[in-house]
Amino acid sequence: MTEQKTEVTNIVRTKDVKKIYRMGEEVVEALRGVDLEIQEGEYISIMGPSGSGKSTLFNMVGGLDKPTSGSVYIDEVDVAQLDAYELAWLRCRKIGYIFQSFNLIPVMTALENVTLPMTFAGLTTDEARDKGVELLKRVGLGDRVLHKPFQLSGGQQQRVAIARAMANDPAIILADEPTGNLDLKTGREIIELLKQMNSESNVTVISATHDMKMLSASDRIVWIRDGRIDRIEKRADLDIHIGDIGGDQEGGVKAGEAGKPKE
Numbered sequence: 001m002t003e004q005k006t007e008v009t010n011i012v013r014t015k016d017v018k019k020i021y022r023m024g025e026e027v028v029e030a031l032r033g034v035d036l037e038i039q040e041g042e043y044i045s046i047m048g049p050s051g052s053g054k055s056t057l058f059n060m061v062g063g064l065d066k067p068t069s070g071s072v073y074i075d076e077v078d079v080a081q082l083d084a085y086e087l088a089w090l091r092c093r094k095i096g097y098i099f100q101s102f103n104l105i106p107v108m109t110a111l112e113n114v115t116l117p118m119t120f121a122g123l124t125t126d127e128a129r130d131k132g133v134e135l136l137k138r139v140g141l142g143d144r145v146l147h148k149p150f151q152l153s154g155g156q157q158q159r160v161a162i163a164r165a166m167a168n169d170p171a172i173i174l175a176d177e178p179t180g181n182l183d184l185k186t187g188r189e190i191i192e193l194l195k196q197m198n199s200e201s202n203v204t205v206i207s208a209t210h211d212m213k214m215l216s217a218s219d220r221i222v223w224i225r226d227g228r229i230d231r232i233e234k235r236a237d238l239d240i241h242i243g244d245i246g247g248d249q250e251g252g253v254k255a256g257e258a259g260k261p262k263e
């Protein structure tokens with residue numbers, strides 16, 4: 001994990017990304033110039049209070065929305081230069097998405113939810129089923145393959161979403177508040193599972209969150225405030241004790257202390 005790589009690949013790079021939302025008279029500067037470089041295999045948390053621009057940045061990096069100005073590069077390819085077909089390919093193969101509210105398809109079983117992106121990617125039904133079962137086993141749901149979302153707990157639904165995100169062996173998992181709807185213990189399990197995917201499959205994990213439990217899993221934490229990067233910290237530099245994260249209270253006080261801007 002701490003090994004120095006000789007060659008560093010930026011799997012994601014943003015250059016002066018700005019996003020302005022206009023609603024009638026009202027203008028919201030959601031992102032005010034974000035420069036960010038994320039390396040292959042990193043586990044990154046984008047931390048910031050509600051309304052700071054995390055989801056907006058998530059949408060830009062995931063090719064789900066376009067910046068007002070500036071550029072997003074995935075694997076050093078400018079996303080704005082992609083045509084509709086290439087963009088669809090990127091979203092299907094290169095990136096797995098995880099959302100706060102799980103976003104599973106309610107009428108489909110866990111297995112069908114996981115195999116759907118594989119079908120889009122051209123796998124045969126048999127290949128998709130085998131791979132889907134494998135992935136569900138990997139997230140601890142080998143015995144819930146035929147359950148539908150309403151027959152699963154929140155944590156289990158998020159596990160299905162993680163398996164679905166991994167369906168096409170993505171380079172990047174983008175997670176927007178993946179623990180936002182989960183209790184402390186379940187949230188911690190989901191973070192561990194994401195961390196496991198990250199270390200076993202070298203998938204880059206980028207998670208927008210204000211869950212301090214995420215700090216201990218992250219290689220780097222990008223603190224964002226009012227649409228700007230406030231600062232970027234390496235976990236090693238954080239003044240936190242790993243054991244304190246996700247303790248008796250949400251995040252623990254020490255982690256919150258670490259989150260304060262340096263004077």
Ligand code: ADP
Pocket residue numbers: 021022023028029030048049050051052053054055056057
């Ligand atoms: P976060 O995810 O950190 O809570 P968001 O990225 O969702 O923050 O929002 C950043 C700012 O942009 C907020 O002030 C929000 O109200 C505004 N915003 C987000 N999405 C839209 C939208 N589609 N239209 C107008 N304003 C938006």
Ligand code: MG
Pocket residue numbers: 054055056176177
């Ligand atoms: Mg958000």
